[in-house]
Amino acid sequence: MALSIVHRATGVALYFGTLLLAWWLIAAASGPGAYANVQAFTGSFIGKLIVFGYTWALMHHLLSGLRHLVWDLGYGFKANEREALTWGALIGGISLTILVWIIAYMTIGGGR
Amino acid sequence: MNAPKSPSMRTPLARVRALGSSHSGTSDFWRQRLTAVAMTLLIVPVIVVVLMLLGSNQAGAKQIFSSVPIAIIMLLFILASAWHMKIGMQVVIEDYVHNEKIKLASVMANNFFCIAVALASIYAILKMSSGV
Numbered sequence: 001m002a003l004s005i006v007h008r009a010t011g012v013a014l015y016f017g018t019l020l021l022a023w024w025l026i027a028a029a030s031g032p033g034a035y036a037n038v039q040a041f042t043g044s045f046i047g048k049l050i051v052f053g054y055t056w057a058l059m060h061h062l063l064s065g066l067r068h069l070v071w072d073l074g075y076g077f078k079a080n081e082r083e084a085l086t087w088g089a090l091i092g093g094i095s096l097t098i099l100v101w102i103i104a105y106m107t108i109g110g111g112r
Numbered sequence: 113m114n115a116p117k118s119p120s121m122r123t124p125l126a127r128v129r130a131l132g133s134s135h136s137g138t139s140d141f142w143r144q145r146l147t148a149v150a151m152t153l154l155i156v157p158v159i160v161v162v163l164m165l166l167g168s169n170q171a172g173a174k175q176i177f178s179s180v181p182i183a184i185i186m187l188l189f190i191l192a193s194a195w196h197m198k199i200g201m202q203v204v205i206e207d208y209v210h211n212e213k214i215k216l217a218s219v220m221a222n223n224f225f226c227i228a229v230a231l232a233s234i235y236a237i238l239k240m241s242s243g244v
Contacts, residue, residue, distance in 0.1 A: 008204060011197070011200045011201075011204075012201070012204060014197065015197045015200070015201055018193065018194075018197065018229050018233075019229065021233065022229045022232045022233045022236075025232070025233045025236035026232055026233075026235075026236045027170075028165070028170055028173040028174065028177075028236065029174075029235075029237075029239040029240050031170065032169070032170040032171070034170075035169065035170035035173065036170075062151075062152065062155060065148050065152075066152065069145065069148065069149070072145065100159060103163065104163055104166065107163055107167060108163065108166055108167030
């Protein structure tokens with residue numbers, strides 16, 4: 001499994017994704033007009049796609065990172081354990097992403 | 113005792129300190145894990161706050177940040193993530209950029225980016241939470 005490069009790639013994606021987060025916070029602090037601009041972007045198809053990708057990158061990086069913490073502590077080095085941790089991060093990341101978006105749509109009805 | 117070949121007053125720790133490609137020893141390794149655990153602890157409340165914010169307009173967002181615990185949770189998360197991503201990106205730069213000058217410029221740009229993003233976000237939150 002070549003998942004360590006995915007951990008790195010999602011990390012880099014999250015790095016640049018913080019620009020969106022900062023833009024959103026600054027807009028919220030600036031006023032209704034600026035905030036409406038952000039909402040127009042995050043509500044658009046491409047905006048939703050980016051935020052969905054960002055959610056997945058965050059969830060995957062979180063679980064994949066926990067996998068690294070387990071290894072740091074000296075556990076999980078057997079072949080079957082490594083496989084289980086890797087698949088757990090992969091499947092768990094996708095599951096958590098879908099779960100967060102389901103909750104988003106149920107609670108605010110927009111998933112923005 | 114394993115005496116060094118030439119007599120030296122320096123301890124083995126002093127000799128390896130500040131070595132490595134970033135010249136900062138193992139402190140980045142530790143801080144990367146420290147901030148990782150911090151964000152793992154904070155991620156659930158942060159997602160809840162983000163969902164609350166997404167469901168509200170600008171006035172509502174300001175209202176949410178007027179809550180002191182919410183503002184603190186978000187500030188902690190921003191601080192941890194900015195630190196974490198600064199270290200992470202530096203590792204990526206050191207792995208792939210081998211020209212010394214470009215590497216230094218990249219590491220510097222990385223620091224600027226992370227500090228700017230963190231400070232902008234922190235300023236925005238403090239502005240909203242203090243109701244200015």
